[in-house]
Amino acid sequence: MLKNKTIVLGVSGGIAAYKACDVVSKLKKLGANVHVIMTKSSVEFVSPLTFQSLSQNYVVSDMFEEPRTWEVEHISLAKKADLFLIVPATANVIGKIANGISDDMLTTTVMATKAPILIAPAMNTNMYENPIVQRNIENLKGLGYRFIEPDSGRLACGDTGKGKLSTPEVIVDEVVSLLTKNQDLKGKNIIITAGPTLEKIDPVRYLTNRSSGKMGYAIAGEAVKRGANVTLVSGPTKLNPPQNLKKFIQIESAQEMYEAVVRNLEENQVIIKSAAVADYKPKDYSDKKIKKSDDDLVIRLDRNKDIAYEIGKLKENRILVGFAAETNDLIENAKGKIKRKNLDFIVANDLTQEGAGFGVDTNIIKTIDAQGNITEYPKMKKEEVANVILDKIKVLLDK
Known part of the structure; x- marks a missing residue:
């Protein structure tokens, strides 16, 4: 279903990062070519080797690590992407993107891509409902960024409320819809x-x-x-x-x-x-x-x-x-x-x-x-x- 489609998947630093592994696996089974970019915080939750094994592509996490190719990494990935997916997206990453800050490989590549960007937030309920976070989300929606609403339930911190990462099935369904649906009403x-x-x-x-x-x-x-x-x-x-x-x-x-x-x-x-x-x-x-x-x-x-x-x-x-x-x-x-x-x-x-x-x-x-x-x-x-x-x-x- 996703054959010949390239998805760049950004993983930011939250406990829900482990669910991104399942997302990568499901996308690969549908034929997608998946490249993973991890923030420095995210590697504290999931090993880059895990994503590398699942995606069958090397994982980028450091802007200044020795390049594996002679391409400018963030520009190369930005151009390859048919879709840029961020799972999970923390309040920090959403805030940086909304305000034009690009100080790591993930946010720099986001700034360089012209592909559709799909963001799946995951964070504590109070953080998600914070007016600043909501303002950042609304600003990005106004610029054409798409969001997958988080679920409500028991969070890793023990609180109960909205902020739980949506299920891998819902995320993958949204990716499939975006990449296979005819966009004939775009802008209407x-x-x-x-x-x-x-x-x-x-x-x-x-x-x-x-x-x-x-x-x-x-x-x-x-x-x-x-x-x-x-x-x-x-x-x-x-x-x-x-x-x-x-x-x-x-x-x-x-x-x-x-x-x-x-x-x-x-x-x-x-x-x-x-x-x-x-x-x-x-x-x-x-x-x-x-x-x-x-x-x-x-x-x-x-x-x-x-x-x-x-x-x-x-x-x-x-x-x-x-x-x-x-x-x-x-x-x-x-x-x-x-x-x-x-x-x-x-x-x-x-x-x-x-x-x-x-x-x-x-x-x-x-x-x-x-x-x-x-x-x-x-x-x-x-x-x-x-x-x-x-x-x-x-x-x-x-x-």
Whole structure:
């Protein structure tokens, strides 16, 4: 899968350095050519000989050691790399890269490479959550560096929290995705809405729907893999956001979702409205819990803003994609939404079909464009559906 791909893997000084051995082994099994650069601190945790044996390439750890070739080492490795991977990345290494410091072989080679750079942080929870570290990470993301979020769990120091190096399997999957996925949406800015909205009745009750957010999250994840800068606006879900989003905006109500989309509209070329937005909200909110009584409870509802309709009036030359999840009259209802909401195309699915409803990992869709052309698809994984949608968007972007 990674045949003829060269990966330069930087290892910095943390206890999680031992997990980088497994990463190297897995990358080699996939056919990659792996060159390892170690910081001086990292060799206190794992022997260079271990990485040398696993990678079948000599390991560089000292900028001033006697060269094994007549190449300028850091420039040579920087040019060879199809991907530069840092596992684990300490707060120190992240800080140096973010501030342009290149005082060892690892950071010097990072500064010299034009390859994509993927960073997997690992450190104590308090260090990871430190505002300076978070600022450095955000600054690097803004420059196009990609990150693999650390896991939560028991850390080597005995603390429990976020900062644990992601698993070798997740790291390798991300490498494979970056090196094999077509980057045809690179530089495109896409905003995606996902999940349900939540409309409060009182402090303990609310109106919502069955949307899990899986479809929107799948579109966001696949768009990132194809190089897009993705802003994901999400209602309440149990899902972890995809890696390397440009922005992740959590909201509850339809009004909050509308405001988030409008606030970020100008910078985006594509809007994908996959969220299941509540059509109605309680007319009156009670700031105290409504007590049960012998009488029936009547809740008066007001209409929420139709976000796709409102954005359709503002879209200008942007691409706007809508969704129609129906239980009857699917085509008729979907076509009505295209015209009314000024959509470029709509993704329609019948919720009564097995494998096409909320909360499952598959979907069965039809796409309908503004000219009324209908394309039907078989049951597919939501990631496959996501790429069908993104392929259609790519065609529109190229026009």
